[in-house]
Amino acid sequence: MDQAQPLVELTGATVRFTSTVALDRVDFRMFPGEVHSLMGENGAGKSTLIKVLTGALVPDAGVLTLDGDLQHFSRPYDAQSAGISTVYQEIDLLPNLSVAENIWLGREPRRMGLIDAKAMRRQAAAVLEDLGLEIDPAALLGSQSLAVQQLVAIARAISTNLKVLVLDEPTSSLDTDEVAELFRVIRDLKQRGVAILFVSHFLDQVYEICDRITVLRDGALVGEYLTTELLRIDLVQKMLGREASFFKARERAEAAVEPQEAFLSARNVSVGKGITDADVDLAEGEVLGLAGLLGSGRTELARALTGVDHLSGGIIRLEQKDVHLDSPRKALSLGVVYSSENRRTEGLVGEMTIAENIGLALQAQQGPFRRISPARMRELAASWVEALDIRPADIDVPVRALSGGNQQKVMLARLLALSPRLLVLDEPTRGIDVGAKVEIQNLVGEMADNGLSVVFISAELEEVLRVGDRVAILRDGRIVETAPSSDLNVDSLMALVSRPDLPEA
Amino acid sequence: MTAVETAQPERRTLTGALGTFTSRHAAVLPTIAAVAILIVLLVGAQMYFGNFLTARNMSALLLDNAYLMVLAVGMTFVIVTAGIDLSVGSVMAFTGIFGASLLASGVPLVIALPAMLVSGAAIGLLIGVLVQYFNVQPFIASLAGLFLGRGLAFVVSLSSIRVEDPALLWLQSTRFRLGDWYITPTGIIAIVAVVIGALVMHFTRFGRTVYAVGGSAQSARLMGLNVARTTVMVYVISGLCGGLAGLVLTAYSGAGYPRNGIGTELDVIAVVVIGGTLLTGGRGYVLGSMIGVFVYGTIKTIISFMGAEQSWTHIIVGGLLLLFIVVQRAIVARSERGS
Secondary structure: OOOOOOOEEEEEEEEEOOOOEEEEEEEEEEOOOOEEEEEOOOOOOHHHHHHHHOOOOOOOEEEEEEOOEEEOOOOHHHHHHHOEEEEOOOOOOOOOOEHHHHHHOOOOOEEOOEEOHHHHHHHHHHHHHHOOOOOOOOOEHHHOOHHHHHHHHHHHHHOOOOOEEEEEOOOOOOOHHHHHHHHHHHHHHHHOOOEEEEEOOOHHHHHHHOOEEEEEEOOEEEEEEEHHHOOHHHHHHHHHOOOHHHOOOOOOOOOOOOOOOEEEEEEEEEEOOOEEEEEEEEEOOOEEEEEOOOOOOHHHHHHHHOOOOOOOEEEEEEOOEEEOOOOHHHHHHOOEEEEOOOHHHHOOOOOOEHHHHHHHHHHHHHOOOOOOOHHHHHHHHHHHHHHOOOOOOOOOOEHHHOOHHHHHHHHHHHHHOOOOOEEEEEOOOOOOOHHHHHHHHHHHHHHHHOOOEEEEEOOOHHHHHHHOOEEEEEEOOEEEEEEEHHHOOHHHHHHHHHOOOOOOO | OHHHHHHHHHOOOHHHHHHHHHHHHHHHHHHHHHHHHHHHHHHHHHHHHOOOOOHHHHHHHHHHOHHHHHHHHHHHHHHHOOOOOOOHHHHHHHHHHHHHHHHHOOOOHHHHHHHHHHHHHHHHHHHHHHHHHOOOOHHHHHHHHHHHHHHHHHHHOOOOEEOOOHHHHHHHHOOEEEOOEEEOHHHHHHHHHHHHHHHHHHHOHHHHHHHHHHHOHHHHHHOOOOHHHHHHHHHHHHHHHHHHHHHHHHHHHOEEOOOOOOOHHHHHHHHHHHOOOOOOOOOOOHHHHHHHHHHHHHHHHHHHHHOOOOHHHHHHHHHHHHHHHHHHHHHHHHHHHHO
């Protein structure tokens, strides 16, 4: 395949957002009739690369050739007419229109200037049949299952002069049979010489369907590999980066972690398809690290433990008492606090000052009628700014002016002001610089020493090991193992995270 | 995939047929509900008064509400894109008084009529550009259009201007009769507006793009549709309909009056919603809006038959509106659960 001419070739793609480089001189290529996977953790630049490829984003630098011709896409329409179509995870079709219209919209067959609905349905039926699908073309798209909607999106794509099909997390909401059907369609398209970019965080699926893998990390290219020549564990290591021997576990207070009375004890917790039968035990003053790849259910578990999402099964006990955490508010009143991984969108209010952001949750907990006096609030905020070393140490600065690390500290201060018993931190160190990372990690350690129980989620394995007293390993929504972090090193953890029982390894 | 394959044999059974119907036409249900309510109202009124369902009465229903029907056509386009146009009442007042003053100063109708339509469309264009290119909320942009239209109406004249032009009066006074039934040219204008509106909505790419924008502007853009042009165009169409309604109302009342149509925008929104168009966009029918106008007109007529205060119209329409929005929410919630 290597001798063939690449169908798509992207060289030196660079995308800068205001301060960060999302994509740094990345080269990427795809051959006709191959299924290619793009791998990387959150923030590795996968979606940015896809956007460049599909015309949704214009790169600051870089050259894109398709079939040997130089291309400049300034909008999705350009990419589509050149033959690059995309099916997004959130299916970007129109649920209020029929299946046939979704396939032909913008290109409807017309007779005497008016749309010929009958011909449109007939042609749609032909396209669907060509893919081996039995879907009523006249049905409203919204009345169909997500899997069918996805296949309709593919049908729309192939009804053009399709050369490249980009599938962004196409299987995340499909069940096994539906995935099999999708793979059948993918293999069919592959036969026709279409290049398919298959982006998924399910390693099994990547290994089942893909011929070639490109790995990105922190916006840079790690490398391009043939699937058959890349072991899973190597792939995971390339995605997460860093040599395993480079890190050592954090110094821990000698006091051996006696299995004390569990503060939190969850049994058989299930949430939809995300989490199955998870057992979690957490003692007072203990830090439990949650390790797992993107999509393994780490965020879902955090949300389940903190009342954000409803459990579909299982029980949660706090201090031996059954609790029903049906809302974050209820969880808060019991001292259970969640810090979202999206601190900008789900946490801080950028326009408000540090003091206001810190006081927000406390005021909400107090209720609107017992107002915290501004003086009291400022005093409180100032003490937290000092305790957490937030910079600038000016509580009247709007939060959006702060660096990522300091924003995270403001978030922590807000939660700590509630004097919680259990703190669930979802990727608290994502997107912040190394120095700030270490500070946050140390803070978590100090908080635990003061008796706070912490669940610490991170995509970086060495960080989980450093911070956690014990580590729970998640794979495909299940906790596959919980072990003291002193028994693990980055290598063994990586093997657990990526799946140890490799037949070919 | 199994679900898809088993759907085929099921279709032959009765429940299967019903399933096929709802999977294809779930959006029609609110409009069917509007038709049902209209029938209940008409039959109920006939049973109560005994002389309600007469040719005269029914013909007057169209005549009295022709301007509302024209406005409802334009409003349907706007609401299907998930927008709103509050300016229609004052655009109608402005174009009406503008036309009346042109005619009064001796300008022939062949010039006054296009001038009315163009000035209505111009205000619509302004709103559309504000919404699309300056990212102003449709509510605010069309509120600006409302004040602009009303202000311009008062600039033209502070008091009403009588219309003497025979061509304009002909639109109202001529009655094409069929037995006791009659229709005026203004009624024909309204019906033609509905027919053209329905054809454009269902059988042109522009019309389908209107639905696409209402379904999800983001998706429509990613599908390569011209969202910007469509968004601007729906407000232009609504403005144009405002101008046409100005003509119809001026003919109907025989005068232009700058205070015409205060609050009419809300009546128009109400009839469009009662006719089965979702305020959240993406679903709705021009024909449904016509039914909505008939429901509204029937309620008004019933109240005047009873000799009660006309303010009851607004109370009943308000109640119906509430009912319809709840019904629509239920239907949407059900179809979302179904998927």
